[in-house]
Amino acid sequence: MTFRVRAPASTANLGPGFDCAAVALDLWNELEVSEGGDVTDPEHLGVRAFSLLAAHGEWSFAFTDRIPRERGLGSSASVIALGLVAACAVTGRTPDAEELLALGVELEGHHDNLAATLAGGVCLTWNGRVERVADNPPAVPVALVPPGTVSTAAARAALPEHVLHEDAAFTTARAALLGVALATGSAELFAEALDDRLHEPHRAANAPLLAEVRGDLPPGALGATISGSGPTVIVWARDDALDACVSALAERFPDVDVLPLPASPKGAHAL
Numbered sequence: 001m002t003f004r005v006r007a008p009a010s011t012a013n014l015g016p017g018f019d020c021a022a023v024a025l026d027l028w029n030e031l032e033v034s035e036g037g038d039v040t041d042p043e044h045l046g047v048r049a050f051s052l053l054a055a056h057g058e059w060s061f062a063f064t065d066r067i068p069r070e071r072g073l074g075s076s077a078s079v080i081a082l083g084l085v086a087a088c089a090v091t092g093r094t095p096d097a098e099e100l101l102a103l104g105v106e107l108e109g110h111h112d113n114l115a116a117t118l119a120g121g122v123c124l125t126w127n128g129r130v131e132r133v134a135d136n137p138p139a140v141p142v143a144l145v146p147p148g149t150v151s152t153a154a155a156r157a158a159l160p161e162h163v164l165h166e167d168a169a170f171t172t173a174r175a176a177l178l179g180v181a182l183a184t185g186s187a188e189l190f191a192e193a194l195d196d197r198l199h200e201p202h203r204a205a206n207a208p209l210l211a212e213v214r215g216d217l218p219p220g221a222l223g224a225t226i227s228g229s230g231p232t233v234i235v236w237a238r239d240d241a242l243d244a245c246v247s248a249l250a251e252r253f254p255d256v257d258v259l260p261l262p263a264s265p266k267g268a269h270a271l
Contacts, residue, residue: 001034001035002032002033002034002035003032003033003034003086003089003090003270004030004031004032004033004270004271005030005031005033005082005086005268005269005271006028006029006030006031006082006268006269006271007028007030007031007078007079007081007085007117007118007267008024008025008027008028008074008078008116008117008120008264008266008267008268009024009027009029009067009073009075009117009261010023010024010025010073010074010077010078010116010228011025011073011141011225011227011228011232011234011261012074012113012227012228013112013199013225013227013228014137014178014194014225015178015193015194015195015196015200015223016171016172016174016175016178016193016194016195016198017112017124017175017178018171018175018196018198018199019110019112020111020124020125020126021112021122021123021124021179021182022074022112022113022122022123022125023116023121023123023137023141023263024116024117024119024120024121024123024263024264024265024266024267025073025074025141025143025262025263025264026261026262026263026264027067027073028066028067028078029063029064029065029067029075029078029079029082030063030066030082031046031061031062031063031064031083031086032061032064033050033059033060033086033089033090034059034060035058035059035060036058036060038060040056040060040062040063042056044061044063045076045080045083045107046061046063046080046082046083046086047061048107049081049082049083049084049087049104049107050084050086050087051083052083052084052087052103053084053087053088053091053103054087054090054091059090061086063079065079068145068232069149070149070150070151070152071145071149071150071231071232072150072207072226072228072230072231072232073145073228073232074113074114074117074228076108076152077104077108077113077114077116077117078117078268080104080108080114080117081100081114081117081267081268082268084103084104084118084268085100085118085268085269085270086270088100089270095118095268095269097115097118097130097132097267098128098129100118101114101115101118101128101130104118105128109152111125111128112125113228115130116267117267117268118130118267118268120135120264120265120266121133121134121135121263121265121267122135122137122182122263124179124182133179133182134182134183134185135265136185136262136265137182137236137263138181138182138185138186138187138189138222139187139190139222139236139237139238139239140236140237140238140260140262141234141235141236141237141260141261141262141263142234142235142236142237142242142245142246142259142260142261143227143232143233143234143257143259143260144209144213144234144235144249144253144256144257145231145232145256145258145259146209146231146232146255146256146257147256148231149231150206150207150229150230150231151229152228152229154206154229155203155206155228155229155230156229158202158203158205158206159199159202159203160202163197163198167197167198168197168198170197171197171198174192174194174195174196175193177189177192178190178194180193181193187222187238190222190223190236191222191223191236194222194223194224194225194236195223196225199226200225200226203226203229206226206231207226207230207231207232207233208231209233209253209256210224210225210226210233213233213235213249217235218235218237218244218245218248218252219241219245220237220238220244220245221236221237221238221241221245222236223235223236224236237260242260246258246260
């Protein structure tokens with residue numbers, strides 16, 4: 001017996017939505033689980049996730065990785081989601097995003113990417129809760145993926161222990177505005193919400209493209225954000241100007257992968 005599952009990439013934080021806002025993206029990792037055969041390394045992240053719900057010893061695992069690792073696109077969250085959803089498939093369980101999030105966060109370390117990967121669409125998460133607020137954000141994500149990598153641990157180490165009151169107030173206002181923009185689908189409010197003073201200034205060295213793009217936005221772009229911990233930067237393009245935005249970015253950054261990655265309304269699932 002064989003089961004196949006897939007799980008999407010994701011972009012987290014969305015500027016001021018630090019550790020709570022994320023969008024599932026149309027870029028997929030896959031897993032095929034088969035009875036018998038050679039058992040994959042039990043320390044593999046996806047196998048460890050699978051083992052939280054099912055015994056892995058009688059199964060073999062074949063992973064297909066399409067999401068770049070350590071680039072801020074939720075690759076580890078996708079692998080964890082693959083293991084969890086595959087375990088649900090082999091045991092006949094119906095996947096529940098919040099239940100799987102509670103299990104998987106012990107491996108992932110934070111909730112935002114994993115919530116969107118499991119539930120799909122645009123998600124907000126807090127205290128283990130998942131609120132799926134929309135199928136799509138008010139703009140199309142275009143990922144600028146440079147060749148370097150950044151570890152999440154290194155990016156978090158760059159964050160200060162304390163922030164200025166004015167920076168906290170600035171970001172709180174933008175985060176509230178972000179929630180309204182995502183829930184209503186307002187492109188205008190979304191563009192106003194994409195600035196942050198809580199984490200992005202301290203991670204700027206890990207995502208040098210951010211300042212360059214923000215200093216001269218391409219045609220049709222509403223704004224730009226660091227994707228997760230970086231180094232990937234997301235340029236948020238109006239749907240009716242996507243092609244022009246992608247062309248301008250590709251011409252401007254020839255050494256960077258420019259990937260239009262529409263939001264995926266669907267999260268991790270069995271095929």
